[in-house]
Amino acid sequence: MNLFIDFGGTHFRYCFDDGDTITLKSEDVELVKFIEIQISLKNINKVFISFAGQVKDGKILSAPNIKIETLDINKYFEEKYNIEVLIENDLNCAAIYEYSKYKNAQVLAVFYIGTGFGSAFVIDGKVLKGKDNIAAEVGHIPFKKKPYRCNCGRDDCLELSVSGKVFGENSFENSDEDTKKDFLDGLKHIFHTTLNLFDPDVIILGGGVVKHNPFILDFLKNEYNNSSFKTIRSDLKIFISDVEDANIKGLQILSKGEKCQVL
Ligand SMILES: [Zn+2]
Known part of the structure; x- marks a missing residue:
């Protein structure tokens, strides 16, 4: 077995x-x-x-x-x-499952916000891997310098602003205004970077932070309505994953x- x-x-x-x-x-x-x-x-x-x-x-x-x-x-x-x-x-495993439900998608992106910020892309039916199998790690795009280091070695990764660990013991709701602002600005940055680089058909959200803050879905839908080239962009499907x-x-x-x- x-x-x-x-x-x-x-x-x-x-x-x-x-x-x-x-x-x-x-x-x-x-x-x-x-x-x-x-x-x-x-x-x-x-x-x-x-x-x-x-x-x-x-x-x-x-x-x-x-x-x-x-x-x-x-x-x-x-x-x-x-x-x-x-x-x-x-995240590559999660992307394989999510893709099995949207096999017509040319570009499918998966964002999991949990302890860290995980991401994966399936392009034309293949998981994007890169030469070292570390492609699509959008959580490590430089964003804002922090007084501590990310596990990847840098101190300015998006993940340091957009992940569950930025709230510590608190929830998003109970966090201070700067933490909330950084989180949403960072998320916006990840989202628009993804749109402009990959023009995805489907984005699947998951992870504990998304589960406890479902407003993130509407936040991103609203960002899509204000995206670049909006008049020529067709429908983008954004969902929260239906499985744990x-x-x-x-x-x-x-x-x-x-x-x-x-x-
Ligand atoms: Zn990093």
């Missing part, structure tokens, strides 16, 4: 083929040990991992919000257990062998 894992900054979710999804706290899980225990308990053929960090060719390149020691996870399980591990960036586990659903699509179409 297949083991599907969604390893996020906050939650660790997993399931087997058609079984229910179990959620743990990411900080309580050591990924390699977890998989080894599952291998000892069940007849696992293949492991699919959606990972909140940068990965390339089965190797973890960077894991800003996750503690992990074995970076070449693919090689490790191949050599020790002869089990194949497919690991992909979490798009990452796992994306992995399940990959497991069915549709890999070459989307990756």
Whole structure:
């Protein structure tokens, strides 16, 4: 059977083929040990991992919000257990699922605002990957200098203004005016940059901050009405994702062998 894992900054979710999804706290899980225990308990053929960090060719390149020691996870399980591990960036997994619902879209963008700002693009049916599999990280476009560093190494990323961590213990509502203004200005910047670079047909929103602040949807629709070239732009579909586990659903699509179409 297949083991599907969604390893996020906050939650660790997993399931087997058609079984229910179990959620743990990411900080309580050591990924390699977890998989080894599952291998000892069940007849696992293949492991699919959606990972909140940068990965390339089965190797973890960077894991800003996750503690992990074995970076070449693919090689490790191949050599020790002869089990194949497919690991992909979490937003790319979500994009694969969302694209499965909008296969006519020429450009589909996915924005998840949670602990960080995650994004992915599917262009003509393919996830945009770039040479290091880190394309489409619009959350790291320079925006406003902050007195602390982003996990990517800079101190002025959009993500430092547009993500759940800027509210600390507060919600958007309870935050001070500067924080709110930065958040909305940054979001606007991401949105118009995306429109002008990619001219998307569909934008899917997700993540905890969007879930708790659904006004973001109307905010962006309103921005679209005031966008450049508005008179020649056709309809843009902007939705909030209808599922909580798009990452796992994306992995399940990959497991069915549709890999070459989307990756
Ligand atoms: Zn950054």
